[in-house]
Amino acid sequence: MKVIAVVNQKGGAGKTTLAMNLAGGLSRHGETLVLDLDPQGSSVQWASQGTTRFPAVVKRPIPRFDTASLRKAYSEFTYIVMDCPPSLESDASLAALRSCNLAIIPVLPSPVDLWASLRLPTELDLAKQANPGLRSLMVINQLEPASALSSAMHGALEEFGLPAAKTAIRRRAIYRTAALDGVTVYELGRRAEAAVQEFESLLDEVKNELA
Numbered sequence: 233m234k235v236i237a238v239v240n241q242k243g244g245a246g247k248t249t250l251a252m253n254l255a256g257g258l259s260r261h262g263e264t265l266v267l268d269l270d271p272q273g274s275s276v277q278w279a280s281q282g283t284t285r286f287p288a289v290v291k292r293p294i295p296r297f298d299t300a301s302l303r304k305a306y307s308e309f310t311y312i313v314m315d316c317p318p319s320l321e322s323d324a325s326l327a328a329l330r331s332c333n334l335a336i337i338p339v340l341p342s343p344v345d346l347w348a349s350l351r352l353p354t355e356l357d358l359a360k361q362a363n364p365g366l367r368s369l370m371v372i373n374q375l376e377p378a379s380a381l382s383s384a385m386h387g388a389l390e391e392f393g394l395p396a397a398k399t400a401i402r403r404r405a406i407y408r409t410a411a412l413d414g415v416t417v418y419e420l421g422r423r424a425e426a427a428v429q430e431f432e433s434l435l436d437e438v439k440n441e442l443a
Contacts (some may be wrong), residue, residue: 233303234442237328238336238396239316240255245338246373248274249407251315253427255434256416259282262310264288269324275315281414288313293324299331299363320355329359334441335366339372340402353393361437367441371434372400395441399434402426 238251251266252275257270258264266288268275279290293314294305314332316325329335337352339345352370360366370389389396407426410417417424419430 233307233309233312234334235299235302235312235314235332236334236336236438236442237314237316237332238326238338239320239325239328240318240337241320241351241384242318242345245340245345246401246407247338248278248315249411250336250338250371250373250401251275251313252278253407253410253416253431253437255290255311255313256436257431258311258313259287263308264311264313265306265309265417266290267293267312267314269293269314270317278411279414281412284415284419286414287416287418289427295367297327297331302331311337320351327360329356329366330362332363333365333367334438335359335368336438337368337370337394339370340374341372341404351370356394367442368394369437369441370394370396374398375400376403387443397434397437399430399437401430401434407436414435 236254238247240247255264255266266275267288275290276292279286294301302312314328316328319325335356339349356366356368370392404427406417406420406427410420417427
């Protein structure tokens with residue numbers, strides 16, 4: 233079992249979109265579970281939309297979970313993706329960081345989001361005291377290719393001293409369509425080909441981190 237926590241310090245970074253589409257890609261390689269740790273319940277709501285079955289199981293977590301209880305409660309799954317609350321200080325986010333193999337941190341290409349992420353290295357170092365094997369990967373999300381700020385983001389992320397994915401996720405209407413239909417981009421056919429290629433590239437990086 234490999235456990236991924238999708239975390240960030242503030243809302244609006246596209247955390248649930250990243251978590252759900254990652255789960256869609258991972259489900260093609262093994263049984264996948266999404267644990268919705270966010271009080272807003274966005275992942276559960278997403279999976280309940282439309283008439284097509286979501287490709288991964290989506291549910292609320294068991295209470296007061298840790299690494300051992302996750303593996304016992306969800307032993308049938310190859311991958312677990314945890315959609316965390318928009319705060320690294322919440323009990324759920326802290327539990328996720330202490331029990332996951334990989335923390336994925338979506339960051340929007342904006343100064344405000346970069347400033348909000350300044351505490352990330354410290355928070356991750358604290359989590360590593362309880363979870364020494366914890367790895368992390370920052371992901372640029374909702375990238376605008378023509379934006380000067382977007383083109384400077386990879387350089388900006390280097391200042392954090394945390395690994396950053398080479399793959400960036402672009403701002404695409406197809407991600408909103410997937411949410412409205414209760415599926416992932418993998419179920420939307422040819423119109424989602426570019427988005428699927430994006431996530432396949434990101435999944436290659438994720439699997440390398442999990443290896």
